[in-house]
Amino acid sequence: MPIKHVVAPSSVDVFKPDIFQGKVLFCTGGGSGICKVMVEAIMRHGANATIVGRKLDRLTEAANELSQLTGQTCVAARADVRDPQQLKEAVAKTIERFGRIDFVICGAAGNFLASIDGMSENAFKTVVEIDTLGTFNTVKATLPYLRASHGAYIHVSSTLHHKGTPYQAHVSAAKAGVDAFSAVLALEEGPKGIRSNVIAPGPIAGTEGISRLSTQMLRSAGSSAYPLGRMGNVQDVASAAVFLFSDAASYITGQVLVVDGGFEHVRVSQLPYPQAVLDPESVKSMIKGKL
Numbered sequence: 001m002p003i004k005h006v007v008a009p010s011s012v013d014v015f016k017p018d019i020f021q022g023k024v025l026f027c028t029g030g031g032s033g034i035c036k037v038m039v040e041a042i043m044r045h046g047a048n049a050t051i052v053g054r055k056l057d058r059l060t061e062a063a064n065e066l067s068q069l070t071g072q073t074c075v076a077a078r079a080d081v082r083d084p085q086q087l088k089e090a091v092a093k094t095i096e097r098f099g100r101i102d103f104v105i106c107g108a109a110g111n112f113l114a115s116i117d118g119m120s121e122n123a124f125k126t127v128v129e130i131d132t133l134g135t136f137n138t139v140k141a142t143l144p145y146l147r148a149s150h151g152a153y154i155h156v157s158s159t160l161h162h163k164g165t166p167y168q169a170h171v172s173a174a175k176a177g178v179d180a181f182s183a184v185l186a187l188e189e190g191p192k193g194i195r196s197n198v199i200a201p202g203p204i205a206g207t208e209g210i211s212r213l214s215t216q217m218l219r220s221a222g223s224s225a226y227p228l229g230r231m232g233n234v235q236d237v238a239s240a241a242v243f244l245f246s247d248a249a250s251y252i253t254g255q256v257l258v259v260d261g262g263f264e265h266v267r268v269s270q271l272p273y274p275q276a277v278l279d280p281e282s283v284k285s286m287i288k289g290k291l
Contacts, residue, residue, distance in 0.1 A: 010041075010044075010235060010239075011041045011044070011045065011235070011238060011239040011242040014239065015045060015242055015243075015246060016045070017044070017045055017046065018045065018046045019045050019046065019242075019246055019247070020042060020045040020046040020047035020102075020103075020245065020246075021045075021046035021047075022046070023042075023046065023047040023048075023102040023103060024047060024048050024049065024050070024094065024098040024099075024100050024101050024102050024103070025039060025042045025043070025047050025048070025049040025050070025101075025102070025103045025104070025105065026049070026050050026052070026090075026091065026094055026101050026103070026104045026105075026142055027039050027049060027050070027051050027052065027104070027105040027107060028052045028053070028079075028081050028087075028105070028106055028107055028108040028134065028138050029052070029053060029105075029107035029108040029109060029156070030049070030051030030052065030053070030059075030062070030105065030107060031051050031053040031055070031058050031059040031062040031063075031076070032053075032058065032062065033207055033234075034107070034156065034201060034204060034207055034234055034237050034238075035051075035105060035107035035156065036051070036062055036066070037234040037235065037237070037238045038105055038107070038154075038156075038237060038238045038241045039051055039066060039074070039105070040066055040069060040070060040238070041235075041238035041239065041241060041242050042103065042241065042242060042245065043066060043069075043070035043072040043074065044069075044070050044072075045242060046072065047072060047102070047103070048072050048073040048074065048098055049066065049072070049073075049074045049075075050074070050075050050076075050077050050090065050093065050094040050097070050098075051063055051066070051074060051075075051076055051077070052076075052077050052078075052079050052081075052087070052090050052108075053076075053078070053079070053108070054078065054079070054080050055078075056076060056078040059076035059077070059078065060076045062074075062076070063075055063076040073097075073098075075093070075094070075097055077089075077090035077093045077094065078090070081108040081130060081133075081134030081135075081137055081138055082129045082130060082133060082134055082137070083137075084137045084140065084141065087137050087138060087140075087141040088141050090141075091141045091142055091145070095145065100145060100148070100149055101142055101145040101146060101149065101151065102146070102149045102151040102152075103151055103152055103153075103154070103245050104138065104139070104142050104146065104151070104152075104153045104154070105153075105154045105155075105156065105241065106134070106135040106138045106139070106153065106154070106155045106156065106178070107156040108130055108131070108134045108138075109130060109131050109156065109171075110126060110127050110130045110131065110171075111127065111168075111170075111171045113167045113168070114167055114170070115166070115167055115169075115277065115280060116169050118280065119169070119170060123170065124169070124170045124173075127170040127171055127174050128170065128173060128174045128177070130174075131171065131174035131175060131177070131178060132174045132175075132177035132178055132181070135155055135178050135181060136181065139153065139181075139185060143189070143194075146189075146194050147189070147192050147193065147194060150192075150193030150194065151193075151194060151195075152194065152195040152196070152197070152244065152245055153182070153185065153194070153195070153196040153197070154197055154198070154199055154241055154244055154245065155178050155179075155181075155182045155196070155197070155198045155199070156198075156199055156201070157175045157178050157179055157198045157199065157200045157256065158171065158175045158200055158201065159200050159201075159202050159258060159260055159263075159264045159267075160172050160175065161173070161175050161176040161179075162200075162258075162264055163264075163267065165269070166269060166271060166273065166276055166277055167271070167276070175200075178198065179198050179200075179256055182196045182197065182198045182254070182256075183196075183254045186253040186254030187254065190253055190254075195244075195249070195250075195252070195253035196253055196254065197244050197249075197252060197253060197254070197255050197256070197257060198255070198256040198257065199237060199240050199241060199244070199256075199257050199259060200256055200257065200258045200259065200260070201232065201236075201237050201259050201260065202232055202258065202259065202260020202261065202263040202264060202267075203226075203231050203232055203260065203263060204231070204232040204233065204234055204236070204237060205231045205232065205233055205234075206233075206234065207234065225263075225266070226261055226262070226263055227261055227262030227263065227265065227266065228261035228262060230261065231261075232259060232260060232261055232263075236259050236261075237259050240257055240259050244257065271283050
């Protein structure tokens with residue numbers, strides 16, 4: 001059976017439209033992909049937002065689009081999450097514009113397919129710096145303001161490290177660090193009124209991860225490969241973010257919310273094992289993009 005690409009219900013069909021009225025969201029990686037849709041969903045419920053990334057032209061375009069779509073205000077702030085000073089400046093811009101920060105999405109990430117012996121030390125370091133160190137830097141820059149607002153963090157992770165995944169050692173290590181960091185953040189900052197949770201998306205249709213990183217084996221899998229009969233949709237992840245930031249989740253912290261329709265329970269290696277690790281050249285044709 002072919003994969004069903006179902007558009008999930010929008011969060012505005014489920015949650016009240018003004019639940020985040022007067023709130024402010026700060027999102028790294030919010031200029032594109034899943035994080036951009038998450039920002040849109042939060043804004044559709046009344047929040048204003050700052051989106052942060054390295055490419056200011058793309059960010060500005062995305063911020064203008066989000067403002068027009070939602071009727072709220074979205075501003076762009078250029079910052080590399082690996083640079084604490086740039087993040088502090090982005091936070092200062094947000095405070096100057098909005099006066100507060102209530103929600104933070106740590107979504108900046110990087111990934112590619114590479115075996116351990118085929119990956120440079122710098123490539124591994126770069127992914128860990130963006131995902132794990134970038135999350136730490138974002139939290140450090142925003143923490144005083146979330147203490148003041150009794151706010152909440154969402155860290156965008158993955159399910160790749162829940163099982164061993166060949167060619168994903170770098171992102172598995174980085175995201176495992178994010179999950180562990182969020183749990184400690186929840187314990188340390190809970191008494192100060194802050195919640196911290198992780199969203200771990202599975203295969204999500206129409207994302208860069210599926211178009212660039214998935215193998216032909218996964219792309220050609222039918223609906224029977226997914227317990228709910230379809231691949232995930234960006235709205236599924238966005239609705240999870242709305243829930244975790246809402247008062248409905250006021251007693252939920254230190255958790256990892258997997259949004260994958262049960263796929264992790266049946267997931268097997270996308271590449272033939274052990275052939276893929278014994279003879280990498282034999283599987284190059286199965287991978288879209290460079291190995």
